[in-house]
Amino acid sequence: QKEVEQDPGPLSVPEGAIVSLNCTYSNSAFQYFMWYRQYSRKGPELLMYTYSSGNKEDGRFTAQVDKSSKYISLFIRDSQPSDSATYLCAMSAIWTPLVFGKGTRLSVIA
Amino acid sequence: NAGVTQTPKFQVLKTGQSMTLQCAQDMNHNSMYWYRQDPGMGLRLIYYSASEGTTDKGEVPNGYNVSRLNKREFSLRLESAAPSQTSVYFCASSVRTEQETQYFGPGTRLLVL
Numbered sequence: 001q002k003e004v005e006q007d008p009g010p011l012s013v014p015e016g017a018i019v020s021l022n023c024t025y026s027n028s029a030f031q032y033f034m035w036y037r038q039y040s041r042k043g044p045e046l047l048m049y050t051y052s053s054g055n056k057e058d059g060r061f062t063a064q065v066d067k068s069s070k071y072i073s074l075f076i077r078d079s080q081p082s083d084s085a086t087y088l089c090a091m092s093a094i095w096t097p098l099v100f101g102k103g104t105r106l107s108v109i110a
Numbered sequence: 111n112a113g114v115t116q117t118p119k120f121q122v123l124k125t126g127q128s129m130t131l132q133c134a135q136d137m138n139h140n141s142m143y144w145y146r147q148d149p150g151m152g153l154r155l156i157y158y159s160a161s162e163g164t165t166d167k168g169e170v171p172n173g174y175n176v177s178r179l180n181k182r183e184f185s186l187r188l189e190s191a192a193p194s195q196t197s198v199y200f201c202a203s204s205v206r207t208e209q210e211t212q213y214f215g216p217g218t219r220l221l222v223l
Contacts, residue, residue, distance in 0.1 A: 043114075043200055043217050044200070044214045045214065046212070088153065097155055098155075101152060102150065102152035103153075
């Protein structure tokens with residue numbers, strides 16, 4: 001079993017839809033959880049960061065972490081065509097390198 | 111403030127040739143990383159350097175060597191390129207706090223024929 005599992009998609013939604021992206025993990029030592037966004041032919045950029053369990057909101061984006069279920073989510077409200085990208089979850093334990101999911105490709109259709 | 115820069119942007123090699131990918135960051139970060147990204151495989155860590163003077167293997171180190179030249183620069187060397195090393199290579203850096211938030215360069219696309 002991979003440490004981090006992420007459905008690769010692709011996921012296609014109409015503009016304005018609510019998007020839910022998810023990752024599961026197996027390492028209970030993970031404490032730091034991140035979502036990166038990667039546009040085509042670009043490097044990943046940090047979108048959201050969460051420490052331990054709980055929710056974090058930033059504009060149209062909400063990150064949730066459920067450590068008891070080893071499950072993290074990213075919600076995008078009122079999705080826009082500019083949100084079309086690959087979204088990668090990433091997580092780590094203290095003083096260890098990040099472990100990335102394989103990424104989910106999202107297309108938001110106008 | 112350029113962030114993380116990588117050179118070259120694109121390279122074609124023949125099997126058996128060698129080359130060095132260069133990475134530099136101007137954010138005074140302590141830690142630097144090299145990843146490869148292949149379709150369906152996500153980002154896989156090749157090597158990382160937690161601080162100047164140290165390097166450690168990641169998930170897929172075979173066929174690669176690294177040098178942490180100074181705090182700013184971290185290079186990746188392919189001694190004898192193989193077609194299996196055709197990939198997009200990303201360099202990243204982080205402050206090396208508990209957060210481990212990484213900042214990525216634009217990538218180097220490598221084709222090995």
